[in-house]
Amino acid sequence: MKQPLLDMRDIVKSFSGVRALNGVSITLGEGEVLSVCGENGSGKSTLMKVLSGVWPYGSYEGEIYFQGELIQASGIRDTEALGIVIIHQELALVQELSVMDNIFLGNEIGSFARLNDEAMHHRASELLGRVKLNIQPDMLVRELGVGQQQLVEIAKALNKNVKLLILDEPTSSLTSADIRILLDIVSELRDQGIACIYISHKLDEVLALSDWVAVIRDGDHIATKVAAELTQHDIIAMMVGRQLEELFPREDHEIGEVVLRVNNATAIQAGASRPQVDNVSFDLHRGEILGIAGLIGSGRTELMQCLYGCYDGQYQATVELDGQSKQIRTQRSALAAGIAMVPEDRKRHGIVPIMSVGRNITLSVLDNYKTNHFSSVFGGVDEDKEYQDIEEYIARLKVKTASPELAIKHLSGGNQQKAIIAKCLLTHPKILILDEPTRGIDVGAKYEIYKLMYSLVKEGMSIIMVSSELPEVIGISDRVLVMHEGKLKGEFDHQGLTQEIIMNCAIKEGA
Template sequence: MKQPLLDMRGIIKSFSGVRALNGVSIQLDPGEALSICGENGSGKSTLMKVLSGVWPFGSYEGEIYFEGNLVKASSIRDTEALGIVIIHQELALVKELTVLENIFLGNELGSFARLNDEEMHRRTSELLARVKLDVLPDTPIRDLGVGQQQLVEIAKALNKNVKLLILDEPTSSLTTTEIEILLNIVSELKQQGIACIYISHKLEEVLALSNWVTVIRDGDHIDTRSAENLTQNDIISMMVGRELDELFPREEHDIGDVILKVNHATAKQAGASRAQVEDVSFELRQGEILGIAGLIGSGRTELMQCLYGSYDGNYEAEIELHGESLAIRSQRTALEAGIAMVPEDRKRHGIVPIMSVGRNITLSVLSQYSSWFGAINEDQESQDIDNYIAQLKVKTASSELSIKNLSGGNQQKAIIAKCLLTHPKILILDEPTRGIDVGAKYEIYKLMFTLVKQGMSIIMVSSELSEVIGISDRVLVMHEGRLKGQFDHQGLTQEMIMNCAIKEDTANV
């Protein structure tokens, strides 16, 4: 009988008596890719921490065999010595060091007294060529884009003679072109006999890359099936434990008159050679979901920051809300006018990690609960927090729990709750489903349609073209700071958006 490269048998891992993994078993042969899918909190990351040695031998039940030998790792260094290398979503590169220094960090060639710089430089060049990264070994990491840094991480793994490469959400911050490059490299590594475990919420990538797909739900191993016999809907149904009528649950809703006019919006950083937003004008109707598409760097986020008063450079725009001129110079001005925004980077700009879930939700409206002499109406505050947690189905053990302990999807719901508590007329959602699982995405989509049916207007920025088409009533496409196209969702295709996003001509449909 053929011996697998990896054989994890009946892995059980508990925290404070609660099982995070309940007897999960997976196998993988050399040169194969296995994708592990599941909602946030399903146990994917815990399983990879067990495999990579973060949780050492003896802290879990079950057995791990690699190349036929029982693994008794006490640290990541032990598993890396075996050829098991994990690349986390949060890259572990030292940005002040060069590419070469990062690749050989802790594994330098030569002696303490004299490093073999020439050999390290030669090997770094070979590794960079292998991952198709055209930069010099002496390039500082801080000068590279996120996609290039991801390739440096893979080069670093190859330098450790990797036999099993684990990629945890590797494309969540990459452009379409960078994603294609990464997937091609992983496919080439498979041809070289290197196995891969791939964790991603992007199911089109999962099906394109994988030989096998394992689904975990609430710590249980639901199934492992051949990728060629699966559809996205099959995976989603196994992940959430129910059938989803469709990935994008579009609901009929009335669209009213124009409520917002933005004319000649321009935004530029001091000293920049060109504007990030250049003379952009658009309208928004009541009850409408307006999608904003375009490549990264096209000015989508900067345009929304101008509208919300959070752009940190120089900006100007003629804004009319319900026919009245509006000068937005701060986030407070925008909130008072009825404009709220869920930012693109929720960890940096959306939450205060050390604060509780509840206090994050009420942070923008604390004055509502304060009396003239400074006392807080804690009963009313707690009631509002509980109501929004229930309404948005935020999964948390308590409203007093630190928000940093929630999954990405539940953090996002809490940020949306914070915005809704301001009772906005216009809600801006910048990458609302980035890095969250399909179940949470579905709930956010349903919420969006509930809100527009109540008369709210939504502007959604998204890099996922299928999401833009599936959710929006109308789509604006930006290119290098300019508005290049405007489309109705009926009959709209991803190809139409991409052609508009990369070309100089303007399209209106």
């Protein structure tokens, strides 16, 4: 039997006595693609940190063999020297440096403190050609799109003579065109004998790309199976430990009168060739889930930012809420009007990473906990009431956290998203805007968020959901608006709606 390239045997990793990995074993051969699937918090990232040297030898139990040799890495440099390279979901490129400088950062060509720029430029051009990226090596990274930056990361890995490439959620922020390019390149690398471990919640990508699929649940290795013999439902059942009746648990609910009327919303960014939002008008009904679809750059997020008072350019809109005219120019005024928003980029705009889970949840309603003590000039904080609210909403949204005092950056993406939604719900909004509510989270957490959305609209709340996932838009929404280049191009009831109908509308030109 041929010796595997990678052999991880009975890996156990604990944090403060709690096991994150419970005897996980995986193997992988040269030129093979293994996808590792599991819910957020299942142990996938911990396993990859053990493999890549973030958690050094001696900090875990078990053994890792690479090309038949035991790895005793003290850090990432040791594993990279062996040809194991990890590309994280959060790209690690230096934005103000050139592409070439990023590719060679820490691995420069030269001697005696004199760099050989000509050799590095030639080598960088060669590597960029291998990843089908037609750009100049001296371009600044900040001038590139996210998809192009992802390819620069792969070129950087190839420069380290990679034998095993680990991709952690590589397509979560990419367009469909960029995704196709990336998947094609991974396939080409496989043909060149480079193995890949692929971590993604997008199961269609997993099945299209993988030779093997390994599933981890709550730190346990459930199974590793041949990808060609699996369906998406098979993988989901292994991930969550049960059959999900449907990916989108549509529930009957009553839709009432118009609660929000937006007229002539327009948003303009300085220097842009066209408005990001171009004279858009729409209504929202009580108890309705209104989906907003469209390609990236269509103006979906910008429209929501106008409605929430956080667009950073010039914008205007006539807004009526329950028949009353509202001037919404700031987030505070939006909250006061009864509008709350879960932003598209939760890490940048949704959480304060170093702050506790609890304090993130109460961040928008701190005034609720003020007390007025005669003995204090400044008053105080009713910590008992605040903690009571924190515990109530952690339980209501099933936020998995060891403690409300834990820094929120340590939570999985799905649990961070639940905490952000909890923060919004504490403001008791009439309208909840969800911009990409399930991006980068697993199917189990998605299912819980969908169930929560239906429970909220049954209580009379109205929801606007922006999503790039067309099955999600169709599966959850009552009505769908489609945008293209800042304009509203179509409005559809969910019944009989297909992805093809939405895409044809999303790409059509003209009025």
